[in-house]
Amino acid sequence: MTTSAYIHIPFCKSKCKYCSFISYTDKTVEQQSEYINTLLKEIDFFYKKEPLKTLYIGGGTPSLLDISDLKKIIGKFKFDSNPEITIEINPETVDKKYLSGLYMNGFNRLSVGIQSFDNKILQSIGRIHTAQRALQTVKNAKEAGFKNISLDFIYGLPAQTLDMFIKDLELAVKMEISHISLYGLKIEEGCSFFNFAPKHLPDDDTQADMYLAAIDILEHNGFSHYEISNFARCGFESKHNLNYWNDREYYGFGAAAHGYISPVRYSNHRSIEEYQKKYKEKDVLEKIDETKHLEETIFLGFRKAEGIDVQNINKIFNIDFEYSYRKILKKYLESGHLIKTESGYKLSNEGFLISNFILADFIDC
Numbered sequence: 001m002t003t004s005a006y007i008h009i010p011f012c013k014s015k016c017k018y019c020s021f022i023s024y025t026d027k028t029v030e031q032q033s034e035y036i037n038t039l040l041k042e043i044d045f046f047y048k049k050e051p052l053k054t055l056y057i058g059g060g061t062p063s064l065l066d067i068s069d070l071k072k073i074i075g076k077f078k079f080d081s082n083p084e085i086t087i088e089i090n091p092e093t094v095d096k097k098y099l100s101g102l103y104m105n106g107f108n109r110l111s112v113g114i115q116s117f118d119n120k121i122l123q124s125i126g127r128i129h130t131a132q133r134a135l136q137t138v139k140n141a142k143e144a145g146f147k148n149i150s151l152d153f154i155y156g157l158p159a160q161t162l163d164m165f166i167k168d169l170e171l172a173v174k175m176e177i178s179h180i181s182l183y184g185l186k187i188e189e190g191c192s193f194f195n196f197a198p199k200h201l202p203d204d205d206t207q208a209d210m211y212l213a214a215i216d217i218l219e220h221n222g223f224s225h226y227e228i229s230n231f232a233r234c235g236f237e238s239k240h241n242l243n244y245w246n247d248r249e250y251y252g253f254g255a256a257a258h259g260y261i262s263p264v265r266y267s268n269h270r271s272i273e274e275y276q277k278k279y280k281e282k283d284v285l286e287k288i289d290e291t292k293h294l295e296e297t298i299f300l301g302f303r304k305a306e307g308i309d310v311q312n313i314n315k316i317f318n319i320d321f322e323y324s325y326r327k328i329l330k331k332y333l334e335s336g337h338l339i340k341t342e343s344g345y346k347l348s349n350e351g352f353l354i355s356n357f358i359l360a361d362f363i364d365c
């Protein structure tokens with residue numbers, strides 16, 4: 001049964017220089033309304049009325065929408081008794097009244113795009129908010145009733161030093177929020193930094209130091225490092241993201257959204273014009289056969305701090321995991337990038353740093 005849904009809202013006030021997501025900054029209110037109407041039709045057409053455990057509205061900047069539109073979207077779904085309903089917000093687009101509106105209409109988790117508390121850095125990467133605005137937003141969100149607040153940070157930003165990043169995290173910890181996501185800056189095709197490389201980028205070693213320092217600070221302040229990029233206070237792990245990492249099904253609604261309804265991973269049309277014309281068409285990205293399923297189980301399992309459960313894998317796929325992967329296991333156990341656990345294997349913190357290489361080795365095996 002599919003009990004999670006992701007909804008993509010592809011509108012932003014302006015484009016951040018590091019961003020290569022699908023988002024438009026030039027759409028009128030009327031065009032946004034038209035998009036919402038298509039979205040509602042798509043949900044009507046595909047959603048089979050299963051009670052959802054998680055709903056995640058991301059973007060783009062979903063907090064650019066009116067509360068009335070968000071209410072219409074939420075109103076399309078049934079929920080189980082204790083759902084997690086998340087919306088991504090940009091501090092510059094919300095005030096106290098808006099946050100109360102979100103809370104009163106059923107949202108119970110916020111993902112706040114902070115990225116940095118340094119105003120010079122924020123400006124240099126094209127963010128529209130300031131550190132002061134971000135701090136006020138978290139305060140307002142708490143006053144509106146939100147207990148489950150996640151903050152997003154990026155490390156490895158232009159002119160960012162290890163000390164600056166540590167200060168950001170120390171401030172975040174003091175704010176008594178429940179969840180933190182950390183992403184290392186990656187400059188990909190399609191973003192402004194790809195064409196105009198920023199100066200003073202921290203090198204790979206500094207980025208690695210930032211990641212390891214973050215683990216240290218957050219773990220010493222009551223956060224558990226439950227996934228490669230995610231940290232939570234006990235009980236506040238993201239249920240929606242765990243659904244992805246546990247390789248379960250989810251709907252994807254909206255332009256460029258991805259979904260997984262076993263055995264098919266699909267995506268919607270990327271441009272909103274195409275999506276609006278052909279919202280009933282899904283692009284089949286891949287059919288998940290047994291080999292692919294095993295690869296995904298390994299890949300997603302190693303993203304989680306608990307790692308993979310060997311017995312479980314052996315049972316599901318009728319293999320002897322430790323025999324099949326003996327060479328890779330030996331190599332990375334000896335190098336300290338893998339750790340043996342009671343039920344299987346997990347990546348060490350140094351292993352997380354080079355997880356792409358390690359996982360590629362498992363997949364190519």
Ligand code: SF4
Pocket residue numbers: 011012013014015016019020021023059060061090113
């Ligand atoms: S990073 Fe977020 S707010 Fe910035 S342009 Fe991309 S989607 Fe929009």
